[in-house]
Amino acid sequence: MPFLPQHLPTLSDASLDILLAEDLPFGDLTTGVLGIGNLSGTMTFAARRPMVVAAVEDAARLLTRAGCAVEISAASGQSLAAGATILCASGSAAALHRGWKMAQVLIETAAGIATATRAIVAAARAVDPWVTIAGTRKTIPGAKALSIAALIAGGGVPHRLGLSETILIFAEHRVFLAASTPEAVVSMARRGAPEKKVVVEVGSVDEGLTWAVAGADVIQTEKFTPEMVADLTTKLRTAAPLSIVAAAGGIDATNAAAYVSAGARVIVTSAPFTAKPVDVAVRIEASGGGDTSTP
Structure with a gap:
């Protein structure tokens, strides 16, 4: 039998806003003191190893609420090979850093559960x-x-x-x-x-x-x-x-x-x-050149 996920429940907008507020209660001090908030960039999420990806749509909505434009490359429930792109986001450095870590943790945590479930x-x-x-x-x-x-x-x-x-x-x-x-x-x-x-x-x-x-x-x-x-x-x-x-x-x-x-x-x-979270690689690039890869 094929693995065909049912309609997936999603996190509410209020839940996503709480996650953002927990990580950014009084602004992003590092981005602020470096003066890079208004610069433009892109951010790419990719599978670091084979996984069943999950919570992609929630992560995309979280990034959108953080001020990014998002393009999804893989749907929740899809099996991905190592290196496969999950989503790409673009926006100001302030918006990218505002949503980066919470979106990454959402996908990593959910993918761990989905991958373990698929194995069973x-x-x-x-x-x-x-x-x-x-x-x-x-x-x-x-x-x-x-x-x-x-x-x-x-x-x-x-x-x-x-x-x-x-x-x-x-x-x-x-x-x-x-x-x-x-x-x-x-x-x-x-x-x-x-x-x-x-x-x-x-x-x-x-x-x-x-x-x-x-x-x-x-x-x-x-x-x-x-x-x-x-x-x-x-x-x-x-x-x-x-x-x-x-x-x-x-x-x-x-x-x-x-x-x-x-x-x-x-x-x-x-x-x-x-289940242990599954690692997602994140690469942030400035629109004018330069990049940073994160664990």
């Missing part, structure tokens, strides 16, 4: 082209919009964006329902939100079998080995053939294929959200 997607879909890679809600606090956009650019989907949209019954919920049977708990959830799937996280094969037979739509396995997932999926073929197994806990590109081979139809992961 590729490994998993080599086994099953229809498997879903779902990112958890464990994003870096304050960076959810950027993280989710990057996840989608890499070919993943959000597992759940927050507590308001999905039913996911943890053991931590069930401690308050000790007097209720699994069937009663599933029935309660289904009556309360009949249009929603009922997902139950379990810690053992027997527990997964119990909740699937009780009617749970999805059994989410927490830190199962691939062998445990295989055991559960084998038993569910007879006991609850409509239940889906979603494997979660410690899954990344190195072991995703094993879980898919074991029968998981959904891989739930937090790994991309803590």
Whole structure:
């Protein structure tokens, strides 16, 4: 299956303005004291190594809000070779320096997440082209919009964006329902939100079998080995053939294929959200000649 990102969420104008204000609270002292603010120049962003690029459109909007004119060369979700141009900006030295670092960090951070996601997607879909890679809600606090956009650019989907949209019954919920049977708990959830799937996280094969037979739509396995997932999926073929197994806990590109081979139809992961940023090279050139390359 091709890696075709869905419509990507974007950062709000207010969020971009906050990023600019954080980096430039009281003006650019260096550019000011050097007296170069009104001189014209260009700035080029390029991939320093192969990457799945993300947040390009947000970075371009940030640079525009900083006073630059921007031309995008690569769209978010695109795989780039080392040296490939991402975007070019032009404007005054003041505008270029105003937007430079925040735009660079946006793309580097998002590309790290997108590249890590794409690696998991590729490994998993080599086994099953229809498997879903779902990112958890464990994003870096304050960076959810950027993280989710990057996840989608890499070919993943959000597992759940927050507590308001999905039913996911943890053991931590069930401690308050000790007097209720699994069937009663599933029935309660289904009556309360009949249009929603009922997902139950379990810690053992027997527990997964119990909740699937009780009617749970999805059994989410927490830190199962691939062998445990295989055991559960084998038993569910007879006991609850409509239940889906979603494997979660410690899954990344190195072991995703094993879980898919074991029968998981959904891989739930937090790994991309803590991926190392991918380096973006930035070159600034004065319109009258001269240039500077930055790490």
